[in-house]
Amino acid sequence: MRAIGLDFEHRSLTETSLPPPTEPRSGEVLLRVHEVGICATDRELAKFRFGLPPEGESFLALGHEALAQVEVGDGRWAKGDWVAPMIRRSCTPACSHCAQGRRDLCQTGAYLERGINRAHGYLMPFTLDTSAELLAVPESLLDVAALAEPLSVVEKAVETALRAHPMEPKSAVVAGAGPVGILTALLLQLRGLAVTVVSLEPEDHPRVQLLRRSGAVYRRGRQPEKADLVFEAAGGALHLLDWLAPCGVLMLIGAAEEDMPLPPLRMLVDNLTVAGTVNAGRAHFQQAIEDLALIPRHLLAAMLERRSLDEWRGSFEGSPLIPKIVHRLD
Template sequence: MRRPDPVPCASCAQGEWDMCRNGQYTERGIKAIDGYASERYRIEPRYAVVVDRELGERGVLLEPASVVAKAWDQIERIGARTSWKPRSVLVTGAGPIGLLAALLGVERGLEVRVLDRVTEGPKPGLVRDLGATYHASSVQEAGAGVDVVIECTGVGKLIHDAMQIVAPVGIVCLAGVSSGGRTLPVDVQGLNREMVLENTVVFGTVNANRRHYQAAAASLARADPRWLARLITRRVPLDRWAEALVRQPTDVKPIVTFA
């Protein structure tokens, strides 16, 4: 998780390090300070989060789970603006973030739909065994009229379509980071009219703070351990770490092992 900036800004001063407003936060292996990958290291207690011992190796899912725990927290806070009781959610992208977003949706008792482009490999089965429905079609076919969209791909076309298919008073959460460099013709005025008249909210989210890590740890502890284990699709030894960065057709989450 991020470390607060030295000023600190108003958000960091309240422990909301993920919402840093002046950009002076630091984060191991991400921004300004080195990462670590050691069996023995020291960490300040304020940044340590207890993980259920029974999770074992599955504890590596805590960080991506914290991202979607924050996403759901923000969705529910925004939804509290009115007497809003969502029934359905579309998750675009069935990578680790998307599948964990779907898990938290199922834990909330929602009808969960997951959209991805692959038709083979572990993803369709993982979604089905979660109790959700898997789609390899389009946003329009998979998600028309859903109350919530959690967009985990960063693909411009999917983002645009998600804004158009969400139900009135719906919420679109952007959790994927776009690579940039591509343009998409969009009727901004038409989209604006539709969103204003239907009270739609679109927001972006990244990272998480301590309470989201704790919520994620609780969600993982409740989940079926066999299902969680299936998210880890490859184990790469440390001396071949670069192989973990080369995407394979059956990948969900490769991990680097230190044994």
């Protein structure tokens, strides 16, 4: 069975052959993988910036944004059911947050993540999965379901920011026009906020046109008007505090190595909040599936470019014109 992933022995991104999965055990189902989205995390993994193979192995199959169909079910799932898997799995023994199902808030950092950290991903035609880690995908959403996982991360960020703001936020700025930035802009508009996106793409770039069609304002590399919420989705948070109106919340969702100076007096006087968030809980994932039905479909469809699995190598290089490459495995 073919699989795309990382060979840690030779430090290369490669295609390999894995033995097909065994019969599912109790609590497991066998999945046929149909689609896998590729994101910046995969491109970082391909540079061996982070990621680990399963214990005792030297290969890690990539792919963590999957749409699959149950091939061999259990009491919970029937053959043919469409599902999207959650990525992060509990640390062992489970910390109190993992034990309550909030692996996204794991206290030990010893969690597994399929396709990232000590567990194989989904860039292979069949895989076993834990029955309880799957969410049902309605057939009406199959064309955009590859966005459920990245949108679940955005759901958590938006929910956290709305909760952290002491009043009712009306405006938001999103820094970055990658898939996460665009999904953030779409979701914030669905929640009724006026959204400005700041990024470096030229005006005629397809991502900018998509954002404009959604109703967002686009500013190329220019400081926007101050906003109630600012989302950092570009991997650099310097100066973003300057974009916050009083009582504002800065949410960090892009990974940045740089230090960020925090002005204590202004934060205090203006009641500012800075928060970070990663991954998503089950409720966020469920909300993402529900919101995929509510965000205008033509905007979501414009985010996606489908490719065959044979074209995998190019998907791990550079930044694609269309935000999200999705590999079909069937």
